Amino acid sequence: MNSSKKVKIGVIGAGYWGKNHIRVLKELDLQEKCEFIGISDLDITKKQLAESLGIKYYQDYKSLIRNVDAIIIAAPAGQLFRISKYALKHSKHVLVEKPFSLNYKNGVELVELAEKNHLTIMVGHIFLYTPQINKIKQLVQDNKLGNVFYGYSQRLNLGIIRDDVNALWNFGPHDISIFLDLFNCLPSEVNATGLTYLQNRVEDVVFLNMRFPSGVFVSSHLSWIEPVKTRKVTLVGDKGMLVWDDASQDATIQIFDKGVVLPENWQELKSSNSFGEFKMKVRFGDQLIPYVASEEPLKNEILHFLECIKTGQNPRTGGEHALNVLKVLLAAQKSLEKNGQPQKIK
Numbered sequence: 001m002n003s004s005k006k007v008k009i010g011v012i013g014a015g016y017w018g019k020n021h022i023r024v025l026k027e028l029d030l031q032e033k034c035e036f037i038g039i040s041d042l043d044i045t046k047k048q049l050a051e052s053l054g055i056k057y058y059q060d061y062k063s064l065i066r067n068v069d070a071i072i073i074a075a076p077a078g079q080l081f082r083i084s085k086y087a088l089k090h091s092k093h094v095l096v097e098k099p100f101s102l103n104y105k106n107g108v109e110l111v112e113l114a115e116k117n118h119l120t121i122m123v124g125h126i127f128l129y130t131p132q133i134n135k136i137k138q139l140v141q142d143n144k145l146g147n148v149f150y151g152y153s154q155r156l157n158l159g160i161i162r163d164d165v166n167a168l169w170n171f172g173p174h175d176i177s178i179f180l181d182l183f184n185c186l187p188s189e190v191n192a193t194g195l196t197y198l199q200n201r202v203e204d205v206v207f208l209n210m211r212f213p214s215g216v217f218v219s220s221h222l223s224w225i226e227p228v229k230t231r232k233v234t235l236v237g238d239k240g241m242l243v244w245d246d247a248s249q250d251a252t253i254q255i256f257d258k259g260v261v262l263p264e265n266w267q268e269l270k271s272s273n274s275f276g277e278f279k280m281k282v283r284f285g286d287q288l289i290p291y292v293a294s295e296e297p298l299k300n301e302i303l304h305f306l307e308c309i310k311t312g313q314n315p316r317t318g319g320e321h322a323l324n325v326l327k328v329l330l331a332a333q334k335s336l337e338k339n340g341q342p343q344k345i346k
């Protein structure tokens with residue numbers, strides 16, 4: 001697309017999450033970073049929101065799509081594929097909310113449609129647009145934690161209770177996208193256990209485990225029936241440990257210079273009979289809170305989308321990434337249905 005032209009953009013779905021996209025787009029429009037055309041929502045009361053912002057309202061999403069170059073789709077999970085496909089078929093760039101698609105065939109169809117028509121397709125895995133993830137990635141790459149033994153994440157809250165997707169499909173895309181990006185590969189095996197309390201066959205709580213080819217083990221606890229809002233990622237390495245508390249006031253990362261003192265011949269000792277004679281010592285060092293700039297992830301995400309449309313570059317959460325996350329979700333869902341049986345990922 002001509003890089004001097006402002007991208008005409010709109011939002012489909014002006015509900016809980018779509019309203020955030022709308023707020024950010026209005027701000028970007030005022031900064032002349034795009035041309036915010038309007039919104040579409042089946043609920044006609046959303047017309048007032050459009051009027052208050054001086055943008056157009058369309059009840060039918062197809063009418064909005066006709067009037068834009070690019071569209072952000074924040075409709076319920078079950079509708080994302082149909083609307084994305086329509087937009088791509090009509091040569092529009094698409095930023096679609098998670099979960100990208102509910103089956104692999106549909107996901108591939110979207111990616112292929114975008115490729116064929118030279119369009120940008122991107123999924124709203126928002127945590128990859130936080131400055132924190134870049135910091136953590138850098139720390140891992142710089143070996144600040146040493147060899148990562150394992151990690152875990154907790155994405156817990158009371159509500160929003162969904163009836164169209166379970167806790168795996170609702171929260172899991174975030175955690176999976178974080179760990180895939182951090183370790184730069186797919187897990188080789190996953191398993192998941194789910195618990196249903198409130199509704200039939202919709203898991204309110206999911207424990208998802210992922211084993212990466214490097215041997216790193218990662219576990220995610222996902223639930224919408226928890227007393228305390230928690231969004232944490234913890235990594236435990238042989239040189240250091242790290243906690244990213246995204247629900248804290250500054251979404252801080254804490255690095256702990258703590259660990260177990262391992263002798264040089266540790267691997268040898270570990271497999272020998274003399275291991276029992278060896279006393280492990282723990283090490284306590286400083287605790288560091290690195291500076292991380294305060295940025296709005298959703299603004300970063302949308303700016304990245306606009307940039308990719310202009311330059312034709314592949315988004316960080318583009319088609320390949322979206323399909324990889326989908327592979328993990330589908331394998332985890334299969335495991336859920338088989339009482340936690342491990343599933344290999346190819």
Ligand SMILES: NC(=O)c1ccc[n+]([C@@H]2O[C@H](COP(=O)([O-])OP(=O)(O)OC[C@H]3O[C@@H](n4cnc5c(N)ncnc54)[C@H](O)[C@@H]3O)[C@@H](O)[C@H]2O)c1
Nearest residue numbers: 013014015016017018040041042043074075076077097098
């Ligand atoms: N990235 C994130 O962190 C994040 C957070 C929350 C939700 N989401 C995603 O955003 C999407 C929306 O979630 P939500 O919590 O805002 O749901 P919501 O139910 O609050 O909002 C959905 C809106 O879409 C409208 N809608 C439904 N079908 C439509 C159609 N065919 N055309 C136009 N409008 C239509 C509804 O009227 C409603 O206003 C979901 O896919 C969800 O997974 C992402």
